Amino acid sequence: MQSYKVILFYKYLEIENPAEIVDRHLEWCIANDIRGRVFFANEGVNGTVSGTEENIEKYKKHIAAFPGLEDIWFKEDFSDEHTFKKMHVRLKHQIVHGDLDDVSLTNGGKRLSSEDLLKFYEEKKDFVIVDARNWYESKIGKFRNAITPPMKNFREWKKVVDVDLKDYKNKTVVTYCTGGIRCEKASAYMVESGFKDVYQLDGGIFNYIKQFPDTYWQGGMFVFDERRVVDPNNDEELKYVAECYFCGKPTSYYINCHNLDCDRIIVSCHKCKVENDYCCSDECRKSNNRRNVYHG
Ligand SMILES: [Zn+2]
Numbered sequence: 001m002q003s004y005k006v007i008l009f010y011k012y013l014e015i016e017n018p019a020e021i022v023d024r025h026l027e028w029c030i031a032n033d034i035r036g037r038v039f040f041a042n043e044g045v046n047g048t049v050s051g052t053e054e055n056i057e058k059y060k061k062h063i064a065a066f067p068g069l070e071d072i073w074f075k076e077d078f079s080d081e082h083t084f085k086k087m088h089v090r091l092k093h094q095i096v097h098g099d100l101d102d103v104s105l106t107n108g109g110k111r112l113s114s115e116d117l118l119k120f121y122e123e124k125k126d127f128v129i130v131d132a133r134n135w136y137e138s139k140i141g142k143f144r145n146a147i148t149p150p151m152k153n154f155r156e157w158k159k160v161v162d163v164d165l166k167d168y169k170n171k172t173v174v175t176y177c178t179g180g181i182r183c184e185k186a187s188a189y190m191v192e193s194g195f196k197d198v199y200q201l202d203g204g205i206f207n208y209i210k211q212f213p214d215t216y217w218q219g220g221m222f223v224f225d226e227r228r229v230v231d232p233n234n235d236e237e238l239k240y241v242a243e244c245y246f247c248g249k250p251t252s253y254y255i256n257c258h259n260l261d262c263d264r265i266i267v268s269c270h271k272c273k274v275e276n277d278y279c280c281s282d283e284c285r286k287s288n289n290r291r292n293v294y295h296g
């Protein structure tokens with residue numbers, strides 16, 4: 001069996017003509033059987049792709065050949081197969097959809113390495129840790145004691161900071177997200193809002209759980225690809241933080257209800273998913289607008 005890799009990368013840098021790159025990049029990826037999604041914008045690049053180990057090595061060289069991307073950080077993991085079905089390359093206004101256009105990246109929180117976050121916990125440092133992801137991501141996994149704001153999407157971050165986090169301005173605060181990209185601006189907004197001691201987890205959860213599974217990360221990591229979730233821990237107590245919506249068994253798996261008019265995310269074990277025909281309720285099971293193909 002061939003071994004595959006999945007990689008995450010991003011960089012904020014000025015790209016003069018991102019529209020010119022998009023089509024060529026897509027062609028290159030298709031020719032080299034790279035799948036996933038890559039966004040280009042004036043403010044930079046953001047991508048997650050999968051491919052055979054060999055093709056991923058080629059891809060990394062290809063990306064690093066762009067002026068300004070020589071030092072880009074690829075976060076990597078192994079996989080048994082492609083984690084995406086198709087390749088999408090898109091031109092975007094922002095590389096992360098949010099409401100933080102007006103913050104300055106130079107105000108971003110201090111970078112905290114995975115080792116140092118581990119140390120924060122081990123040394124029982126007095127700090128607040130905040131999940132910068134959406135509610136459905138933090139529902140299936142989070143860092144110990146993390147504040148998990150009930151965000152529907154990243155556009156709500158300002159409100160979270162202004163309302164939910166306002167009492168922590170004088171505390172040491174650590175923000176984290178999947179690969180680090182959301183925290184660049186999320187932490188900058190906190191600094192600009194008067195928070196005194198802000199850190200952002202460098203490389204995100206993705207990097208932390210590779211280095212330190214079975215420590216302070218609890219449950220699974222939500223991913224936006226075919227794997228749906230990555231379960232890094234072996235320790236039974238750290239394996240799952242969520243429960244199946246139907247039977248209550250610990251799991252970190254989830255599906256979107258297959259009634260497209262509903263489409264809500266429900267945590268469900270594999271057995272209940274099948275038994276309930278990938279739907280959240282009787283009503284949804286009876287819908288005429290269900291997905292044609294099972295997904296998840
Ligand atoms: Zn179940």
Ligand SMILES: [Zn+2]
Pocket residue numbers: 257258259262263264279280281284
């Ligand atoms: Zn439903």
